[in-house]
Amino acid sequence: GQNIDQPTEMTATEGAIVQINCTYQTSGFNGLFWYQQHAGEAPTFLSYNVLDGLEEKGRFSSFLSRSKGYSYLLLKELQMKDSASYLCAVRDSNYQLIWGAGTKLIIKP
């Protein structure tokens, strides 16, 4: 079966750095997405990786290793507004998105 694993919850301190991991086992791979979802709101697109390596976008970076079935989202200089769930999703061989259950990130002052 297809599976996306992420930690359920993480806690970090304002101003610090946090890394959210995602491992996947899917039938084929055609890209990996990270989305941010604030409580009760719609997910919003953060990043897309299809090749191995690091993609940087301001305070957020996303890394992919296809051979290891692994990605992480790195958030720097954490702000209180970064408190949200972070969803990892993989596009499989049929170009359908398989979603992880999300990681709830709690930021403490």
Add this chain to the structure above:
Amino acid sequence: EAQVTQNPRYLITVTGKKLTVTCSQNMNHEYMSWYRQDPGLGLRQIYYSMNVEVTDKGDVPEGYKVSRKEKRNFPLILESPSPNQTSLYFCASSFGDGQGYGYTFGSGTRLTVV
């Protein structure tokens, strides 16, 4: 403003009473999709559409219907809702088949079936 509009935001209904959740996008996107989101589970796809008059089942299509008569609209129909369809529903759209592009999600519809 580019957006996906879902209505209603909240809905409480009784078992068996047919309902429709509307979804409309103003970005000329080919691809549209419906998801449900339940606590502890990832987003699960109900139905998707690659273009007008082209729809296909996702992972959890039972109890739902969709139609794509116009490019901008993709309504979700529950012919006979049951309590296990109580969930948070999202409509999403993207260019092409979504490859390489992030989805734009609607604001969600919180449905309660009693």
